[in-house]
Amino acid sequence: MTNPDMHIENAGLRGSVPDLHGHHVPARRYPLNETVDAVVVGTGAGGAPLMSRLARAGLRVVALEAGRHWAPARDFATDERAQSKLFWNDERLSAGEDPISFGNNNSGTGVGGSTLHYTAYVPRPQPDDFRLCTEFGTGVDWPLQYADLEPYYDELERFLGVSGPSSYPWGPPRPAYPLAPLPLNGAAQLMQRGCEKLGIRTSPAANAALSGSYYQEGVGWRAACTNRGFCQAGCNTGAKASMDVTYVPLGIRAGAEIRAESFATQLELDKAGRVTGVVYVRDGMEYRQGCRAVFLCAGAIETPRLLLLNGLANGSGQVGRNFMAHTGLQIWGQFEEDVRPYKGIPGGLISEDTHRPADADFAGGYLLQSIGVMPVTYASQVVRGRGLWGKALRRHMLGYNHAAGINILGECLPYEGNYMELSDELDARGLPKPRVYFTNGENERRLTAHAESVMREIWGQAGALDVWAYPRNAHTIGTCRMGTDPNNAVVDTDGRSFEVPNLYISDNSTFPSALSANPALTIMALALRTADRFLERARRLEA
Amino acid sequence: MQPEIYPSGTVRALLETDYVTPKTREVLQARLTPGGSQSPRFFDAQALATLRAACARLIPQTDRTQPVDLAGAIDTRLADGKGDGWRYNTMPPDGEAYLLGLRGLDETAQGRFSVKFALLDTGKRDEILTTVQRGEVAGGAWEKLPPGRFFEELLAELTECYYSDPITQEEIGYVGMADAHGWQAIGLNEREPREPEALGETHD
Numbered sequence: 206m207t208n209p210d211m212h213i214e215n216a217g218l219r220g221s222v223p224d225l226h227g228h229h230v231p232a233r234r235y236p237l238n239e240t241v242d243a244v245v246v247g248t249g250a251g252g253a254p255l256m257s258r259l260a261r262a263g264l265r266v267v268a269l270e271a272g273r274h275w276a277p278a279r280d281f282a283t284d285e286r287a288q289s290k291l292f293w294n295d296e297r298l299s300a301g302e303d304p305i306s307f308g309n310n311n312s313g314t315g316v317g318g319s320t321l322h323y324t325a326y327v328p329r330p331q332p333d334d335f336r337l338c339t340e341f342g343t344g345v346d347w348p349l350q351y352a353d354l355e356p357y358y359d360e361l362e363r364f365l366g367v368s369g370p371s372s373y374p375w376g377p378p379r380p381a382y383p384l385a386p387l388p389l390n391g392a393a394q395l396m397q398r399g400c401e402k403l404g405i406r407t408s409p410a411a412n413a414a415l416s417g418s419y420y421q422e423g424v425g426w427r428a429a430c431t432n433r434g435f436c437q438a439g440c441n442t443g444a445k446a447s448m449d450v451t452y453v454p455l456g457i458r459a460g461a462e463i464r465a466e467s468f469a470t471q472l473e474l475d476k477a478g479r480v481t482g483v484v485y486v487r488d489g490m491e492y493r494q495g496c497r498a499v500f501l502c503a504g505a506i507e508t509p510r511l512l513l514l515n516g517l518a519n520g521s522g523q524v525g526r527n528f529m530a531h532t533g534l535q536i537w538g539q540f541e542e543d544v545r546p547y548k549g550i551p552g553g554l555i556s557e558d559t560h561r562p563a564d565a566d567f568a569g570g571y572l573l574q575s576i577g578v579m580p581v582t583y584a585s586q587v588v589r590g591r592g593l594w595g596k597a598l599r600r601h602m603l604g605y606n607h608a609a610g611i612n613i614l615g616e617c618l619p620y621e622g623n624y625m626e627l628s629d630e631l632d633a634r635g636l637p638k639p640r641v642y643f644t645n646g647e648n649e650r651r652l653t654a655h656a657e658s659v660m661r662e663i664w665g666q667a668g669a670l671d672v673w674a675y676p677r678n679a680h681t682i683g684t685c686r687m688g689t690d691p692n693n694a695v696v697d698t699d700g701r702s703f704e705v706p707n708l709y710i711s712d713n714s715t716f717p718s719a720l721s722a723n724p725a726l727t728i729m730a731l732a733l734r735t736a737d738r739f740l741e742r743a744r745r746l747e748a
Numbered sequence: 749m750q751p752e753i754y755p756s757g758t759v760r761a762l763l764e765t766d767y768v769t770p771k772t773r774e775v776l777q778a779r780l781t782p783g784g785s786q787s788p789r790f791f792d793a794q795a796l797a798t799l800r801a802a803c804a805r806l807i808p809q810t811d812r813t814q815p816v817d818l819a820g821a822i823d824t825r826l827a828d829g830k831g832d833g834w835r836y837n838t839m840p841p842d843g844e845a846y847l848l849g850l851r852g853l854d855e856t857a858q859g860r861f862s863v864k865f866a867l868l869d870t871g872k873r874d875e876i877l878t879t880v881q882r883g884e885v886a887g888g889a890w891e892k893l894p895p896g897r898f899f900e901e902l903l904a905e906l907t908e909c910y911y912s913d914p915i916t917q918e919e920i921g922y923v924g925m926a927d928a929h930g931w932q933a934i935g936l937n938e939r940e941p942r943e944p945e946a947l948g949e950t951h952d
Contacts, residue, residue: 278769279771280771281771282769282771282772282774282775282776282925283768283769283772283924283925283927284772284775284776284912284925285912286775286779286908286909286912287771287775289832292832292833293833294830294831294832294833295831295833296831296833296834296835297833297834298834298835298836298837299834299835299836299837300837300838301837304836304837305834306833306834307833307834308832308833308834309832309833312833388934388935389934389935390934390935391934391935391936391938394935394936395936430930431927431929431930431931432930432931432932432934433924433927433930433931434924434927434931434934435924435927441769441771442930542936542937543936543937543938543939544936545934545938545939545943547922547924548924548931548933548934549931549934579924580911580917580920580922580924581908581911581912584907584908584910584911585904585907585908585911587907588900588903588904588907589900589903589904592881592900592903594805594806594807594877594881594903595805595806595807595808595874596808598806598807598907599807599808600751601751602911602920603751603752603753603919603920604751604752605920605921605922606752606920606921606922606946630841633829640837
């Protein structure tokens with residue numbers, strides 16, 4: 206950090222960005238009148254790896270990010286309320302029988318996107334997840350297979366510094382995780398105890414948080430996790446592999462420009478139907494950045510919203526369709542033991558024994574996970590889930606230090622009736638608010654019922670008192686499906702639009718099915734793959 | 749399992765130490781500083797009185813020497829036009845929902861007991877709140893607002909506000925904000941010296 210110039214390999218350093226501690230790091234800036242090679246919209250798990258890959262290949266890249274560029278050690282408080290600044294708080298309308306909550310549940314803002322508040326839980330999907338229709342005759346197959354993404358999973362786990370077991374009990378053979386597992390907290394120990402009695406195998410989970418200090422190529426040393434347990438409201442030590450401390454600095458060092466607090470509103474096209482520039486709003490002023498290609502990485506709501514607002518890339522009629530959200534039922538209990546659920550990596554323990562349960566009456570499966578929790582989130586779930594109020598609520602909350610949870614991450618099928626659309630209500634920016642319809646289908650209800658019974662048994666065996674269930678769905682998936690047929694998909698397997706040849710999508714919106722694993726690792730893998738395919742294509746065209 | 753009671757003053761004492769980061773201290777100390785009684789910016793006096801009467805039952809604070817100003821916090825949020833990123837499609841925008849819901853509480857109170865909600869005794873207020881929670885009210889304002897959802901949203905907002913208060917956090921034995929040096933003792937029944945031990949069980 207002594208010589209800031211060491212951080213930059215390119216000339217033209219007129220800007221600067223904050224590092225973890227708020228020190229200024231010089232960064233490249235591109236003039237507005239220059240046509241850059243790529244504009245990337247969004248800097249989360251999709252945008253950050255992609256822009257960094259393109260910049261390292263020598264491309265001139267500008268990434269637009271609606272939120273701020275934080276310096277976590279300086280700006281992040283260990284306080285849930287203060288940290289609501291990390292959530293996408295522009296209002297969305299939640300419709301259907303099982304309305305999805307947005308904001309803190311699944312949507313982020315700021316350089317790093319939702320990875321600023323993801324739990325860092327990074328299990329790989331299993332190969333059969335990509336072939337759900339072949340296996341069950343329902344849902345859809347991916348046009349890509351596990352083998353297509355496997356090298357990227359290997360690369361990501363190495364680069365991010367994933368902590369996990371040396372030998373993972375489920376799925377195909379894979380390299381040992383680069384770092385030893387993080388220590389188990391109270392909830393993880395309780396889940397281990399309950400599962401042991403039932404003969405359910407468990408393992409320390411794969412978490413993208415460092416169990417030891419780690420040298421990251423192109424970024425430098427990152428310090429080990431201090432067990433703050435605050436992943437879901439912002440890591441202030443840089444131990445969690447959010448994009449702002451991994452791919453974003455890597456990309457900036459390679460010459461990418463991050464333009465924070467810049468909200469993309471329009472894609473400009475020439476007569477041939479190619480994108481020529483992106484219009485965005487910053488501080489109430491409109492700007493235009495010319496570009497040769499655009500990559501939409503704004504997530505499964507904002508990406509289709511931008512396309513619908515611009516009437517683009519929707520010849521298939523699939524933009525906004527096939528919205529999915531993982532089944533995410535939580536089972537809570539209070540224990541005689543002191544749990545102090547605010548400490549340690551929240552998702553310490555995993556079981557994938559329920560990946561394809563023998564007695565299942567549904568397609569797909571789920572994984573099991575222990576969960577820690579912060580007090581405001583816990584209280585909020587107690588009132589929404591149980592309806593406790595008055596003295597009963599305050600009395601229940603006196604047991605917060607004894608609370609522990611387990612939850613599932615389960616398959617969710619696409620349905621005709623689950624989609625997002627533009628409403629006729631305008632937000633503060635003067636743009637139509639998105640409306641999202643979501644109703645769990647029969648498959649999700651059966652899967653959830655199976656999981657509820659398994660988890661209640663585990664918690665019973667672990668010694669839980671006062672057990673209760675909190676139904677929820679997590680993550681935003683689908684809405685710009687990837688496929689091989691332009692009639693029923695928005696992008697091809699490279700993430701490239703079937704209609705606008707220099708428009709790509711790289712985020713959770715392209716997932717054809719939900720996969721029974723947390724999405725972040727796969728979003729990143731697809732982002733690296735899309736970048737590689739784009740670069741190969743450019744090389745082919747040059748040759 | 750009997751709920752436990754924890755010593756008071758724990759969080760406030762920790763805020764004076766380097767177990768708390770400067771940013772965390774800044775945020776929590778600001779929250780501990782009383783804002784003074786400001787006149788409402790969003791609600792009129794009648795609506796505010798109804799809201800306060802509901803808050804007093806949903807999160808009773810008669811045992812608190814410095815109660816959290818829950819109604820004031822909602823007034824501030826609505827006046828500032830802040831939201832949390834989503835709302836139920838069946839609900840009108842937040843401000844309108846609050847005005848309708850508070851009017852609904854008064855209408856239901858008038859209909860059943862011929863007085864405004866705020867003038868009812870605690871038992872009757874609880875009775876009305878319970879019927880709203882169960883969605884068993886109809887007519888008037890409730891025609892434009894699903895009562896069960898209104899109740900859920902109101903209760904969730906009050907609860908999130910109440911449990912964000914550092915003194916409430918002392919009450920439940922939470923000291924997670926004292927994490928500047930991280931935590932080493934994280935397993936079951938493991939406690940670091942700065943984590944308060946329960947004084948005993950409550951029997952209220």
